[in-house]
Amino acid sequence: MDLAFSPAEEAFRAEARAWLRAHVPRDLPPSGSKDGFAAHVAWEQQLHAAGWSVVAWPKAYGGRDASIVEWLIFEEEYYLAGAPPRVTQNGIFLLAPALFEYGTDEQRARILPPMAAAEVLWAQGWSEPGAGSDLAAVSSTAVRVDGGWRLRGQKTWSTRASFCHAMHGLFRTDPAAPRHKGLTYFLVPLDAPGVRVNGFRRLDGDEDFAEIFFDDVFVADQDVLGPVNGGWKVAMATTGSERGLTLRSPGRFLAAAERLVGLYRRTRPGPLLRDQVVRAWMDAHAYQLLTLQTVSRLIDGHALGAESSVSKLAWSELDLRLHETALGLLGGHAELAAGAPDAVDGGAWQKGFQFALAGPIYAGTNEIQKNVVAERLLGLPKE
Amino acid sequence: MRFAFTDEQLELQRVVRDLLARECPPSRVRAAWDAPDAAPLTTWPHLAELGVVGMTAPERFGGLGLDELDLALILEEAGRAALPDPLVEHTAVAIPLVAELGDDAFADRWLGAAAAGRAILTVGLAGAPFVLDAARARLLLLEHRGELHAVEPGAVKLTAEPSIDGARKLARVDWHPSRATCIAAGPGARAALARAFDRGAFASAAVLIGVARRLIDMTVEYATLRTQFGRAIGSFQAVKHLLAEAHVAVELARPCVHRAAYALARGEADRAVHVSMAKAYASEAAALAARTALQCHGAIGYSFEYDLHLWMKRAWTVAAAWGDASWHRDRVATAILDPDLQPGAPHA
Numbered sequence: 001m002d003l004a005f006s007p008a009e010e011a012f013r014a015e016a017r018a019w020l021r022a023h024v025p026r027d028l029p030p031s032g033s034k035d036g037f038a039a040h041v042a043w044e045q046q047l048h049a050a051g052w053s054v055v056a057w058p059k060a061y062g063g064r065d066a067s068i069v070e071w072l073i074f075e076e077e078y079y080l081a082g083a084p085p086r087v088t089q090n091g092i093f094l095l096a097p098a099l100f101e102y103g104t105d106e107q108r109a110r111i112l113p114p115m116a117a118a119e120v121l122w123a124q125g126w127s128e129p130g131a132g133s134d135l136a137a138v139s140s141t142a143v144r145v146d147g148g149w150r151l152r153g154q155k156t157w158s159t160r161a162s163f164c165h166a167m168h169g170l171f172r173t174d175p176a177a178p179r180h181k182g183l184t185y186f187l188v189p190l191d192a193p194g195v196r197v198n199g200f201r202r203l204d205g206d207e208d209f210a211e212i213f214f215d216d217v218f219v220a221d222q223d224v225l226g227p228v229n230g231g232w233k234v235a236m237a238t239t240g241s242e243r244g245l246t247l248r249s250p251g252r253f254l255a256a257a258e259r260l261v262g263l264y265r266r267t268r269p270g271p272l273l274r275d276q277v278v279r280a281w282m283d284a285h286a287y288q289l290l291t292l293q294t295v296s297r298l299i300d301g302h303a304l305g306a307e308s309s310v311s312k313l314a315w316s317e318l319d320l321r322l323h324e325t326a327l328g329l330l331g332g333h334a335e336l337a338a339g340a341p342d343a344v345d346g347g348a349w350q351k352g353f354q355f356a357l358a359g360p361i362y363a364g365t366n367e368i369q370k371n372v373v374a375e376r377l378l379g380l381p382k383e
Numbered sequence: 384m385r386f387a388f389t390d391e392q393l394e395l396q397r398v399v400r401d402l403l404a405r406e407c408p409p410s411r412v413r414a415a416w417d418a419p420d421a422a423p424l425t426t427w428p429h430l431a432e433l434g435v436v437g438m439t440a441p442e443r444f445g446g447l448g449l450d451e452l453d454l455a456l457i458l459e460e461a462g463r464a465a466l467p468d469p470l471v472e473h474t475a476v477a478i479p480l481v482a483e484l485g486d487d488a489f490a491d492r493w494l495g496a497a498a499a500g501r502a503i504l505t506v507g508l509a510g511a512p513f514v515l516d517a518a519r520a521r522l523l524l525l526e527h528r529g530e531l532h533a534v535e536p537g538a539v540k541l542t543a544e545p546s547i548d549g550a551r552k553l554a555r556v557d558w559h560p561s562r563a564t565c566i567a568a569g570p571g572a573r574a575a576l577a578r579a580f581d582r583g584a585f586a587s588a589a590v591l592i593g594v595a596r597r598l599i600d601m602t603v604e605y606a607t608l609r610t611q612f613g614r615a616i617g618s619f620q621a622v623k624h625l626l627a628e629a630h631v632a633v634e635l636a637r638p639c640v641h642r643a644a645y646a647l648a649r650g651e652a653d654r655a656v657h658v659s660m661a662k663a664y665a666s667e668a669a670a671l672a673a674r675t676a677l678q679c680h681g682a683i684g685y686s687f688e689y690d691l692h693l694w695m696k697r698a699w700t701v702a703a704a705w706g707d708a709s710w711h712r713d714r715v716a717t718a719i720l721d722p723d724l725q726p727g728a729p730h731a
Contacts, residue, residue, distance in 0.1 A: 289637070
């Protein structure tokens with residue numbers, strides 16, 4: 001065991017820190033409006049121009065071949081510098097790992113560079129009105145035609161889809177096959193004829209949700225990711241990333257824990273809130289240790305499987321605890337909306353709390369994760 | 384950066400696990416409940432022969448000169464087996480403490496015998512009200528006002544204080560500190576005693592990980608075999624979710640324990656924060672595992688004749704020893720949130 005970072009890793013940290021401290025924008029509007037979203041995209045384009053948008057990717061696609069440890073370091077520095085969550089995340093953190101695993105060379109060369117550059121923004125199209133936790137119940141269909149497929153159906157709860165250019169998601173290609181074996185993974189331009197995107201507001205007021213309707217939408221064969229009727233496996237490659245490492249690195253929670261300590265020192269609460277603060281701080285650091293252990297196992301050549309469900313349960317609960325605790329510290333100020341004259345930290349804690357409430361729901365509800373832990377890690381019998 | 388154990392450390396863990404499966408089955412744990420407080424330990428000679436009992440002693444005393452990173456997984460196995468023998472007090476705490484604070488004559492007199500397992504050393508530190516295995520120990524190392532004292536059990540008054548975990552033989556020790564009993568005093572002694580307390584807290588946290596894992600394993604096995612409403616109870620989500628929550632708690636606690644081992648082995652300045660995180664999480668995870676195990680077993684788990692309570696009681700008692708979860712969380716809070724305050728004593 002050796003927890004020291006190498007000189008190269010420390011140099012990488014210093015370089016990332018210096019650039020981020022100098023360039024992270026201080027006055028970004030919320031990303032949940034058209035103008036706000038454009039400002040966030042501009043920030044990510046600036047990130048890309050300096051080579052920091054996708055550090056762990058190969059150089060050929062816009063990355064800098066950083067190791068997984070360096071990627072964790074970058075994430076820590078990114079959030080400690082006060083940079084915003086990534087509006088490109090459903091592309092760079094969810095679709096990209098599936099492309100690296102299942103994509104063709106042609107697909108990677110065509111799709112990854114503009115994704116890294118925040119020129120093509122990706123949304124995820126998994127959930128449907130009748131398929132949430134039961135993802136394999138997807139009923140949107142794709143029917144084979146000359147040179148490609150025709151898509152029909154509806155996706156929903158698609159984050160940022162009204163601002164995005166393309167969508168990746170599951171469609172049923174063999175209705176006669178067993179549920180998990182008749183699905184195919186498609187990459188769909190959202191400006192294709194027959195696509196209609198209808199944005200609507202989330203709990204926190206952002207126009208960040210959308211439903212997407214497909215009315216006989218043509219998708220060429222080159223936009224099928226992985227094998228026809230093999231979409232479930234592609235989706236599972238994504239869930240591993242979504243639940244665990246790439247989507248929610250410890251960096252953002254460590255940064256939030258530091259801000260919470262700052263809020264504690266400003267508010268000086270009584271002993272019960274003090275205990276909640278230290279629990280939240282400890283949870284963020286315990287999650288960092290869990291992640292370092294996972295990363296070491298990956299480096300040692302072990303595959304990451306259902307353990308990502310443990311990570312998901314851990315980060316989603318700790319994120320909620322961090323923000324609930326902050327609201328407790330804020331007392332009567334907690335309810336103030338962003339823009340209220342006396343809102344503390346611009347209302348960021350309330351905003352973060354409402355976003356954290358989504359954590360136990362998206363990326364597979366925590367109830368589904370507990371089933372995965374029980375069945376696949378503990379070996380309990382299926383229902 | 385590599386946050387993982389070496390192949391040698393993992394191999395020693397396997398060897399100890401196999402040895403304990405052979406030499407310390409539940410029947411031995413039950414036998415320890417019924418044995419007198421001063422009765423010889425039955426697994427101890429096997430562990431001594433393997434070198435585990437003396438693994439923290441310097442090599443010139445017949446030890447292996449190993450550190451907390453080498454010890455962490457062994458202690459997990461001790462917890463998994465509900466081993467009654469005092470690996471925490473003797474191997475993790477007393478031997479390093481004597482090696483640090485004893486003069487040459489004292490070390491010569493005790494460390495060889497301790498490393499070989501012939502003499503059990505036990506400790507009473509940081510105001511702990513009772514001393515484990517005082518009746519069968521040859522030497523008691525006791526903290527008094529920042530000084531380290533050593534007394535032999537014949538020279539003090541021992542009053543047995545039965546624990547709910549019958550394998551833990553506790554005693555109250557009435558004794559009179561004197562110049563003759565004092566081994567070390569001064570700032571160096573205080574610092575070494577603080578390290579010794581942290582070693583005990585870390586080591587008991589490691590034991591708790593093993594206890595919790597065993598409780599979950601036993602419960603998974605039971606929930607797979609036990610049928611109600613015509614199916615295995617482990618197929619019900621209500622049961623699955625309880626076990627998944629306990630599993631997550633243990634999986635989060637474990638890397639904290641390993642981080643504490645690293646902090647101790649490397650002598651890091653913020654050792655106490657890592658140790659306290661480990662003990663706080665491990666204590667809560669073990670308590671949750673015990674509660675979950677009992678609930679999922681139902682009435683059979685509430686039966687004295689059924690083995691489950693051997694592990695539940697170990698979880699409860701070790702969670703409370705060496706500072707409980709609240710005390711350790713408070714110590715982290717003081718270090719992180721209010722560094723100008725001093726933490727109180729764990730057993731006030």
